[in-house]
Amino acid sequence: MRIGLLTEGGYPYVSGGAGLWCDRLVRGLHQHEFDVYAFSRSEAQEDAGWVPLPPQVGRVRTAPLWAAEDDGVVYGRRARRRFTEHYGELAAVLCAAVDPAAPGAAPDAAPGARPAATPGARREPTGTARVSPEADRFATALNGLAELARDEGGLVAALRSETAVRALERACRAPRVLRAAREARVPDLLAVAAHLEQALRPLSLDWYEEDGLGAVDLCHATAGGAAALPGLLAHHFFGIPLLVTEYGVRLRTHYLTRPDSSPAVRSLLAAFHGRLAAETYRRAAFVTPGNAHARRWQERCGADRAKLRTVHPGMDAAPFEEVGESPGRGDPRTLVWVGRVEPAKDLVSLLHAFAEIHKEEPGTRLRIIGGPSGAEGAGYLGHCKALAAQLFPDEAEGPHSVGDNPVSFEEIGGPDLPTAADAYASGAVTVLSSVVEGFPAGLVEAMFCGRATVSTDVGAVVEAIGGTGLVVPPRNPRALAEACVSLLRDPARRERLGAAARARALELFTVEQNVAAFQGLYLETVARTPVRRLLLNDGGDPLPFATPAEAHVPGHWTDPAPRALPTWATSTPVRATPAPATEAAR
Secondary structure (H helix, E strand, O other): OEEEEEEEOOOOEOOOOOHHHHHHHHHHOOOOEEEEEEEEOOHHHHHHOEOOOOOOEEEEEEEEOOOOOOOOOOOOHHHHHHHHHHHHHHHHHHHEOOOOOOOOOOOOOOOOOOOOOOOOOOOOOOOOOOOOHHHHHHHHHHHHHHHHHHHHOOOHHHHOOHHHHHHHHHHHOOOOEOHHHHOOOHHHHHHHHHHHHHHOHHHHOOOOOOOOHHHOOEEEEOOOHHHOHHHHHHHHHHOOOEEEEEOOOHHHHHHHOOOOOOHHHHHHHHHHHHHHHHHHHHHOOEEEEOOHHHHHHHHHOOOOHHHEOOOOOOEOOHHHHHHHOOOOOOEEEEEEEEOOEOHHHOHHHHHHHHHHHHHHOOOOEEEEEOOEOHHHHHHHHHHHHHHHHHHOOOEOOOOOOOOEOOEEEEOOOOOOOOOHHHHHHOEEEEEEOOOOOOOOHHHHHHHHOOOEEEEEOOOOHHHHHOOOOEEEOOOOHHHHHHHHHHHHOOHHHHHHHHHHHHHHHHHHOEHHHHHHHHHHHHHHHHHHOOOOOOOEOOOOOEOOOOOOHHHHOOOHHHOOOOOOOOHHHHOOOOOOOOOOOOOOOO
16 A cells, blocks of 8 residues: 655654654554655754665655745735635634543543434444534634645745734634633734644645655554644545554643743644644544653543554664663662753752762672753763762772762763663663653663663653662652662562563564554555545546445445444334325325
8 A cells, every 4th residue: 555654853864853763663664655744843954865765665745834925926816815814714613612622621421432413413424423613613614724735825925914913813802712812912823823824734745746745545644743733634635544653642742842832822833733643633533652751641632542552662683682682781789870861850859869879889880871852962061070979989998999979971872882782781770760751762771681680760651661670769869769779689589570571562662563554554544544536547537437436335334433233133023014095096
């Protein structure tokens, strides 16, 4: 089949965060053809270039999200009226007093529930929940803007116009709107309009043609938000089924990254991203979270449980095979931390915990292995080094020997630690002290290496390690120290936990498992929702009888979920009642 792979800031760019698993997926499914539609996040990312592409990648089309040139499109009177109508409707939905996708608010329909019929709500296919009129209004406005962009050649100039700001202002001043929206001032309206212009840039692209996304059999969005928007439009224009994968929920990221905005800006943008997420989950054939933590967020944001399929990230176990098969390798009195140095990793708590560990086990060492993440990470690394020097003054055995600090800060790639496997192999216990974590890839690498682990209970940590490691509360140095000391003093327990961790990682988190899961979902999606295209003959005319008649008959093969048998197929047959005679028959 032909798959449209939709990415944002990842594959095929070299510096993409999600590029690695996408590359492994594309290479693992060599029997399919891939068309990549990618958004870049910065000019530096574009300058860095692409990763080498396998032959099954047919073409790559890219667009920047970080900049958009004025399209120069001048609307006529009718086009301006259409834009004002659809953009005003979109703004009115965002200002409405009910925000179903925001945390703490009631969703339109609880997953798995059968709500009462809502007047004016669109009837959905069997197996899906009904949606509110507000959700339909949002979808209608979004699709109307997309159709306008397709007809007129773009939306960029219109979204930046005074007309857009005035439409937003009218929506905020309407009755029965959110209090925060009603209190929005001119700077707030300008900020919201600028963000909406950036978020709606995918609507102005020329990807939605018969020879573009209309030619694929399936759209696979590797994230929500902007990456999924072309898939929504392909579904609207051509009926292309959509599969959405989220290893980190974009809506949650939005809530965490705008703490300094005004209440009005936060409220309106939260409403937009919440509505977009709910619409994405509603239109997707399947939604694949990477862990239970992401799955709970998706359910809370309106995803139907029947569509959710957890697919853990696939990681390459081969580089760690040699270390994993040598459990005795490594210093039994060394703790290892591996990752990117940043405040969310809470190395300060780890250093305080190691102070307690060092008192209980004086010969213990701590190796912190990893480089800083950006300017903030560099400053945090300097702070941690100063704290380590304060907590552990260099200790010398005699007056003529050089002092040695039990805490070392290193990076992978040097002569002592050429690879990540060597980093994990240098110690007996791997520690994770994060206060915020998504899927703990570093922890899984330690599991591949057969190492016992001590981790904080954040994100998907418990789901990843199961019962193969010790888990403590975050920001609790005493509990972290006690768990590490217990493993340092019990080599047999360390070996048992390490062997169980390696077995669990090889069973759940390999590339092969990930690729097989997506292969099954691709086939199931296309089998349930085939794309019906108009087939033409050599002369360009419709080919008669190209589609069998039964393809137009609704049935269980087209439903998202299996349908129950009708009562007439399971109950006792009912005897027919003869029809009354007509006047002509008499």
